[in-house]
Amino acid sequence: MINVIGLGYIGLPTALMLASHGVEVVGTDYNRKLVDTLNEGRTTFKEEGLEELFREAREAGIRFTTEYRRTDTYIVSVPTPYDKFSKKVDAGYVVAAVKDVLKVCPKGATIIIESTISPGTVDKYIRPEIEAMGFRTGEDIHLVHAPERIIPGNMVYELLHNNRTIGADSREIGEKVKECYASFCRGEIVVTDIRTAEMTKVVENTFRAVNIAFANELARICRHDDMNVYEIIRICNMHPRVNILQPGPGVGGHCISVDPWFLVGDYPQLAKVIDESMKTNDSQPTFVLNRIYEIMQKEGITDNRKVGLYGLTYKENVDDYRESPTLQLLEAQERHLARPLKVYDPFIARDITANQYHDFDEFLEGIDLVVIMVKHDHIKRNWEKLKGKIILDCFNICPLEGTYHI
Known part of the structure; x- marks a missing residue:
């Protein structure tokens, strides 16, 4: 099972796409009103093809909740605003989501960060928080950065057809995550290191x-x-x-x-x-x-x-x-x-x-x-x-x- 954290413009389509292609998915968001809307069978924004994808995902058994689930794979897709004065990324939402995942996940879990982050964010902000909670990255927790590459107005098509980048600490974990995205992605999926994955998305x-x-x-x-x-x-x-x-x-x-x-x-x-x-x-x-x-x-x-x-x-x-x-x-x-x-x-x-x-x-x-x-x-x-x-x-x-x- 995959627990997708954050059900906004990126997290929701990703969760729906995975579920509609045979992956067991639970979508989590702290916004109870948003979760209630999804559980009532209504999408939360307009997008070409989203309604049909939503219907297919519901038929496949996707669930929505405000609670994090215990599983071996998480996809974090929460906002990453920037400070307009310093021009630096605010990784606070990502760090908070990862810390909440660590409260429920088993050892050996993989945390995939889809949120766009600046180069070095994982090393500067995320890895230290994981280790401060007593986990060892690369052993107890596997970190991956798989930045989204879709644009509103054509999300469903681009989720299916765009190439993707998987940044991981180890090739083995990168290939495992690649298999997950290959369940629906028809584009080329490149496996690299985390820092390169961070940089490529921002450079694009x-x-x-x-x-x-x-x-x-x-x-x-x-x-x-x-x-x-x-x-x-x-x-x-x-x-x-x-x-x-x-x-x-x-x-x-x-x-x-x-x-x-x-x-x-x-x-x-x-x-x-x-x-x-x-x-x-x-x-x-x-x-x-x-x-x-x-x-x-x-x-x-x-x-x-x-x-x-x-x-x-x-x-x-x-x-x-x-x-x-x-x-x-x-x-x-x-x-x-x-x-x-x-x-x-x-x-x-x-x-x-x-x-x-x-x-x-x-x-x-x-x-x-x-x-x-x-x-x-x-x-x-x-x-x-x-x-x-x-x-x-x-x-x-x-x-x-x-x-x-x-």
Whole structure:
């Protein structure tokens, strides 16, 4: 049996995938309301294919509880926030989960950490706690780091098809854990050491963050001299060794917007390019806000109640709004404009910010300027409703003539 600790955006799909592929699974989370919801047969967030996977896992006998179970294998998938001042990872949730596992697990148990952690976290924070409780790592407790590699909006597919990395103290334990993930994973599974596994996950997200920062900086340069950044990128990408990403309103979520800061925090004198790239991405929502203000002045809009932000989530077609560019923009907006801008997102059913609307037509009523902050499929089906509006398109997806861009 595998006890999956933490039933959020990563832990729940992982638990469901294992259970639906014949592994006995118990999912544990301290959030009783979340556990009750799952036991009532309802998922806790929206995701393509999740409902079907949930149904298959329940039919296979998956159980959900607030209590840790005694077994020989644990998967820890709890949050790893970072301190915005020091830029260092907060391993507190992972350490607490491991300590709770040690209260119930037998000797010889394997603890697999899926949570994204900065290089050296296992050695600095987790291994000492285990040994302080009288266990010997590598003998009484086997530690493994198997970082997740999935993205909201395509989790189920990526769980099945993405390659994986297994970092372990010994090859034998690594191969054993590999067999566990091979029960459902069709991608290549690489076994390595823990420190390498820690580093590779952070580097993957850092690579993407730096690429996005380059595209965003390029957009600013082109805006300064009135050049078409999208045409420039299109032509440059015709070169066989060039692949520039598209600029956008900022970076959100709990991976690309967070993980690279782990390297900046741990290596402040070395991670210079990463540091500047993250600063560029973090300031992009403010850049968009300034662009909104420019357009308001040009179009004679004096009341910011005539401006609406479309999209609150950090990416398209999901209900995950962690670190979203829209929320970052709204925070910056408090320092620039008197009243909060109108906001709408078809995937967010409850109020998470001021002046939020839940009906698209009501949101559009009285708005002169619509800012596309998220490229949901919903907006692509409703271009007709935007005719006659002034549009700031942060993704170059709007087909209507006269659309402004960042």
